Amino acid sequence: MSVKSCEKVEKSQVALTIEVGSAEFEAAIEKAYQKMRKKINVPGFRPGKAPRKIIEGMYGAEVFFEEAINIAFPEAYEAAVKEQELQVVGYPSVEMVGEVTKEGFTFKATTPVYPEVTLGEYKGLSAPKDEVKVTASDVDERLKQLSDRNTRLVSVEREAKEGDTAVIDFEGFLNGEPFDGGKGENHSLELGSHSFVPGFEEQVIGMKAGDEKDIDITFPEDYHADLAGKAVVFKVKVHEVKEKEVPVMDDEFAKDVSEFDTLKDLKADLKKKITEERQKEADRAFEDALMEQVAANITADVPDAMIETQARQFLDNFKMQIAQSGIPYDQYMQMTGMDEGKLLEDAKEPATRQVRMDLAVAAIIKAENLDATDEEVEAEFKRLAEQYGMDVEMVKKYLQAEQVKDQLISQKAVAVVVDSATATKPEKKTAKKAAKKAEDEAEAAEGEEKPAKKPAAKKKTTKKAETEEAPAEKDAE
Known part of the structure; x- marks a missing residue:
């Protein structure tokens, strides 16, 4: 195998012109003969026993060429990719160049590769962040949920x-x-x-x-x-x-549904938990808003293959969710009248955002030279084991150290953005509602049709792990 040319083309693709020489092609032809000979009838020979030369004499020297090309191509392509140090992100499109002879053949493989990424602004950004407040009615609502479960x-x-x-x-x-x-x-x-x-x-x-x-x-x-x-x-x-x-809300109820002896103590604990939950939600929303900005600020010629792969991943996640609900996927699609092609098409927009997010995080890791030590990885294993009440060695059976390390490094990249950012006061909800109402009225006046809500593909975001503790802030009164 020899690479005749390696050219960059649009959409982060590379066109490789690869020549397979006579020796490599001869070896592939021999493999093709061994694979196909039992299916070829030759008078005077039992199936699979006819010599290659006899078969080629009867059907022509090209009888094994097509299968031999299929055999030779993957190895030649992979060797070319390795030689050119390409980071491919999808399958190539292939076309033959010239004629195929016993001396070999030449083909052109155009393959998508990991794009070059230029970071824009990623430090010193700002985004709105909700102030966490928990009211007595919030606690009462949580108490009602406890009551409903014990009704x-x-x-x-x-x-x-x-x-x-x-x-x-x-x-x-x-x-x-x-x-x-x-x-x-x-x-x-x-x-x-x-x-x-x-x-x-x-x-x-x-x-x-x-x-x-x-x-x-x-x-x-x-x-x-x-x-x-x-x-x-x-x-x-x-x-x-x-x-x-419905149970009576008193100290006896608190004892029945919790480890607390009084309703007052139960309410205090519920308020604390609700505050922690909302703080985590606010932190995640703040992170997401910042990382959306970072992703929008990068410059990258993203290949379609990366977006299609991510869209397919979203669809696979959706199928898993449907299966967990106990409904066969095919039955669900029939019941709802959904079309898989439409789901994939609808998934492209969030898939594009996710791919850009992943590219941005990878670029920050490279720019900041981020890494995770073995000690940090081990500490994360221990934290996960404590969280899930499992033995550390059991956690390691489910998670590879490399996975944990990659997650830690990604978290560090997000932290670079978040730690340098400024939280601003969110727009008042009343103002948001008024603006939304005005927008809806304007659309109605212009006779515009609102786009259909996207089903299926769940948006994945690159952020801290769901198990990661949010930075502590002062509890809201």
Whole structure:
């Protein structure tokens, strides 16, 4: 193999002209013969036993060329990339140059490479940062969540009302015939949860244990195709009506749901935790706003391959989320009418931002000559082990030291930006709402159609690890 030329082209691509010599091509032809000979019929020889020369004599010397090229190409391409010290970020497009003979062949491979990045401003930036405040109503809301989790359902001998849970059997009929997915037994339905077809729960209200009733429902026009807009009848039987038994908010409640002896102490702990959570959220939002600026400030000719790879990663993450919810991905796509091609297209915008973010972080690491010591890596392993209640050696089975080191270095790069930045007061929410309202009215006046909300691809940001403790600040009163 010899590289005849190596030229930079647009979009951070490199065009390599590579020649495969006679010796390399001969070795590839021999491999092609060994692979293909069993599939070639030659009179007088058992399958796979005909000599190469006989086959070439019958079918021509070029009979193995195509397969030999497929065999020779990867090795020649990889050797050329290594020789030219290229950092490729995608698959090459290939075209043959000239004719293929026994003396070899020449091909041109155009491949995307890691772009040259020029950093813009990354120190001394500013971004708005929310001031953390926790009110008594915030604590009460958290207490209500604790109360809801400890609320019991108890049977009652009365008519069902909104907020109750009715245990029901139901079966739906379309034109007198049962339809798929329209039947359930001993189903617990919270009335007012709006988890059933509109109009169903409202008609269960007023029923009591033992009651049976036919409920007339018309499915919404945007329901799935088989039932959209159709009028159906549900036969419903109520087995039991249950109401919520809400615990009393007192010291006994605090003892039951926490390690505290008094409601006052529980409230104080909840306020502290809410403050810490909101401080972390404010810190992350501040980081994100700063790093978005850094990413926007870089100069780089980003190859399409990097964006497409990131978009595909977003889609894979989305598929994983769907799988974790217990719904098969194909079924989810069919139910929602989504198209994978559209999801990938919608993912390109956040993917572009993410790629630029990653490039910016890598450029800061290089500019600041950042690194992480073995001691820092080991300390991070210990911190993670304590956080997850695991043995350090067990954590090391799940995480490679190189991964942890890369994460620490990236965190240091973000810290360079954050530590030199200035936090400003955020715009008042009332002003934001007024501005948004004015913008919406202007768009309506101009007859503009608002872009559809992007589904699927979750935006990934380069920032401190989710487990990283945010810098401590004074608690809000």
